[in-house]
Amino acid sequence: MPLPQNLLDYDITNASVTVWLFKKSGGTGGTVPNYNGRWITTTDALDTALRTAMQTQRDQIEETIPFSLLAQNNEASALAIDTLETHAPIVAEKTHAPLQDKAVRSLQQIQNTSFYVIRLVHNNIPLLGVRKTDTTWQSKKRRMKIDVVFDNEGLTLDEQPAFSLSQYLDFFIFGEQIFVLNKSNFESVLHYKAAHEEDFAALRSQDEFAALFSDMTAIQTYVGTNKIHLRRASAIRQKGHYLDEEFMQRLRAGFARVGLNIEFDNNGRIVPTIDTCPDIFQALLDHRLTSSFSETNYDVQDATPII
Known part of the structure; x- marks a missing residue:
């Protein structure tokens, strides 16, 4: 628009x-x-x-x-x-x-x-x-610099504080x-990143989310303070696909068919590792899509349903 x-x-x-x-x-x-x-x-x-x-x-x-x-x-x-x-x-x-x-x-x-x-x-x-x-606005950074200006075909000390707009x-x-x-x-x-960090903490403490995994140590390490991963964790919580048992059953049954690298234990729980976390997030975001025309699998940044 x-x-x-x-x-x-x-x-x-x-x-x-x-x-x-x-x-x-x-x-x-x-x-x-x-x-x-x-x-x-x-x-x-x-x-x-x-x-x-x-x-x-x-x-x-x-x-x-x-x-x-x-x-x-x-x-x-x-x-x-x-x-x-x-x-x-x-x-x-x-x-x-x-x-x-x-x-x-x-x-x-x-x-x-x-x-x-x-x-x-x-x-x-x-x-x-x-x-x-x-x-240029940070006093600690400015103390490490000598400000100069070009004047009379040479450089001279600039004693007036300068700030960039x-x-x-x-x-x-x-x-x-x-x-x-x-x-x-x-x-x-x-402060949107701070909100994402709070979202991730709330997501980890949610019983339904924690029950998906054998252990969440790798998930927490993978996300850390990375702003992109924090956004994705917030989006997972917002979308809430993990709360839909039918969605999770289809994920367990079809993850290999669409080329996702995810491991499950005997109880159907996801076993995360640092290497598999990217695919786990793509799955929970529902961002691994298959083209109806080329039958090729694609990862997408965002997905807008077409009604």
């Missing part, structure tokens, strides 16, 4: 610009992250450059794809997700009014910024562009929707 028409028609060129810098803390153990935002004064030239970056990014989006744990976009698409499924409303609310007590007053308030928000407003309608910061965005927040351009950074800013 294309972007919503009101976003395509949004007048970025004539919108006002405010830049907000956010530091993020907490968010572990199921708690809501603490987002501390401050706005900073910008010049007209910088505002123009930021509008151009926002417009370029929006205009490159030719289609939107519904966000799912395993969905991926490309340079011409964005993943669409409702804001209420994320912590985005907290961030958006904090950028609503640039009060004086939230203005940046010192270098210390800039250093170690986690992400920044470019907030456009036109006809009282906000459009937010969000980007995770790079290492990218021409690329990680996601837009517009109305009740988010349009994700960089999934990894989106997950980091809004």
Whole structure:
């Protein structure tokens, strides 16, 4: 699907610009992250450059794809997700009014910024562009560098602290929707990876899931803190195929026919190893498919049922 028409028609060129810098803390153990935002004064030239970056990014989006744990976009698409499924409303609310007590007053308030928000407003309608910061914002990283500039055909020491604002965005927040351009950074800013870790812990403790296996040590080692494997574990829990006894019976009867490398014990339980975990996950996700035409087996990233 294309972007919503009101976003395509949004007048970025004539919108006002405010830049907000956010530091993020907490968010572990199921708690809501603490987002501390401050706005900073910008010049007209910088505002123009930021509008151009926002417009370029929006205009490159030719289609939107519904966000799912395993969905991926490309340079011409964005993943669409409702804001209420994320912590985005907290961030958006904090950028609503640039009060004086939230203005940046010192270098210390800039250093170690986690992400920044470019907030456009036109006809009282906000459009937010969000980007995770790079290492130029981290005080520890900066202590390892000597900043220089090219001047008078040579290099000279740059004594003014410099920070980079990218021409690329990680996601837009517009109305009740988010349009994700960089999934990894989106997950980091809004703590989606933390949610996946909690999902995996809940999945492992579920009796029905644990009963599928002779032992889950290999499963836990395989997933670890790998963000892709955590997403897949969350998707397994979300899909819930393992709760369907008929699905599991068909898996036990047909895994070899579709080329899956899975071992079962005498009680019908899966015996996981690090080598077989990828195939176990493909099976529980129902992502090993057979073409009706070529009769070839394929692995897919995501599967959308056709009704």
